[in-house]
Amino acid sequence: DGGITQSPKYLFRKEGQNVTLSCEQNLNHDAMYWYRQDPGQGLRLIYYSQIVNDFQKGDIAEGYSVSREKKESFPLTVTSAQKNPTAFYLCASSTETANSPLHFGNGTRLTVT
Amino acid sequence: RKEVEQDPGPFNVPEGATVAFNCTYSNSASQSFFWYRQDCRKEPKLLMSVYSSGNEDGRFTAQLNRASQYISLLIRDSKLSDSATYLCVVNTNAGKSTFGDGTTLTVKP
Numbered sequence: 001d002g003g004i005t006q007s008p009k010y011l012f013r014k015e016g017q018n019v020t021l022s023c024e025q026n027l028n029h030d031a032m033y034w035y036r037q038d039p040g041q042g043l044r045l046i047y048y049s050q051i052v053n054d055f056q057k058g059d060i061a062e063g064y065s066v067s068r069e070k071k072e073s074f075p076l077t078v079t080s081a082q083k084n085p086t087a088f089y090l091c092a093s094s095t096e097t098a099n100s101p102l103h104f105g106n107g108t109r110l111t112v113t
Numbered sequence: 114r115k116e117v118e119q120d121p122g123p124f125n126v127p128e129g130a131t132v133a134f135n136c137t138y139s140n141s142a143s144q145s146f147f148w149y150r151q152d153c154r155k156e157p158k159l160l161m162s163v164y165s166s167g168n169e170d171g172r173f174t175a176q177l178n179r180a181s182q183y184i185s186l187l188i189r190d191s192k193l194s195d196s197a198t199y200l201c202v203v204n205t206n207a208g209k210s211t212f213g214d215g216t217t218l219t220v221k222p
Contacts (some may be wrong), residue, residue, distance in 0.1 A: 031208060042117075042159070042200060050208065071170040090156055098144040098206045104156040 002027045007098060008092050013085075013112050015032045021108045023078045023091035023097060031076035033102065049074055070096035078110065085112045116140060119201050119213035127221055130191045134216045136201030137183045146177055148198040152216065157200055160186075191220045209222045 004025040013019045024031065031050045035043040045058030049068040062084025068074055074093075078085045088109050092102040119136045126132050138146075144162035161168065163175040164186050172186040188195055201213040 033210070035212075040214075042212040045209070045211075048209070068121075094208070094210075097205050098208050099162075099209070100145075100204075101147050101159045102157075102202075102210055103161065104158070108157050109154075 004091060004093055004103055004105035006108050008108060009106065011108055012055045012112075013110070016080045017036055017112075018080060019078050019085075019110065019112075020051070021078070021091075021110070022091055023074045023076065023090075023105055025074075025093045025103075025105075026072060027093055027103060028071070029093035029095055029101045029103070029106055030071070031100075032068065033094075034058075034066065034074070034076045035090045035092065037088045037090060047077065078112075085110060114139060116211045117201055117203050117213040119199075120216050120217070121214075122216040124216065124218045126191055126218070128191055128193060130220075131187065132191060132218060133187050133188075134186045134199055134201075134218075135183055136185070136213055137181075138201075138203045138205065138211075139182070140205060140211075141182065142206060143182075144204045144206045145204040146173060146175075146184050147204075148173075148184075148200040149202055150158075151198045153198075157163045158213065160199070169187060188216075188218075191218075193220050194221055 034046040041060040044095040048064040050056035065077045094100040147155040148160040148161045151157040167176040172189045200216040
């Protein structure tokens with residue numbers, strides 16, 4: 001079955017450590033996205049990529065980095081520069097047209113202490 | 114002002130009730146519109162796209178008013194299983210999706 005896989009589901013880290021969240025899709029979608037969701041709030045865009053080897057900052061990119069070396073993969077690194085990294089992180093993909101809905105992975109819940 | 118604003122909620126309704134959610138958007142160049150449903154601690158899932166002529170899917174009806182820049186979602190005959198957070202999503206012609214903060218619905222027996 002086609003879909004988006006995020007791993008791990010839960011992640012715990014100490015403050016000051018970088019951590020990388022995995023996102024893989026086999027939907028053959030060109031565009032991939034990373035969102036962050038805090039309790040009681042909507043989704044905020046961190047980074048997005050519309051094509052391999054290219055990506056753009058979203059609304060809250062500070063303290064995060066991404067790469068897009070393969071169409072299927074769009075890993076997100078949460079660096080120690082991110083002030084409030086504890087959140088629910090969602091990866092999504094789409095067929096990269098303005099009329100395309102997003103397909104989401106089941107998320108990674110990151111806790112930094 | 115947020116790009117996409119939704120009714121703050123929460124909405125608490127009895128089973129069988131009809132409930133309506135509204136959403137306004139500020140970017141007049143917005144291209145496409147969607148409603149997503151998100152269950153507690155889960156990922157959002159597409160509920161329905163919203164078309165200019167309005168569209169219906171079973172008990173759910175979505176409408177778009179481009180002149181006033183708002184979209185709506187109507188749920189008829191509410192079920193307990195409809196309890197969730199409903200997210201309004203607006204796409205620009207560049208393919209960027211902007212989410213509202215969501216409206217929480219609780220359907221009670």
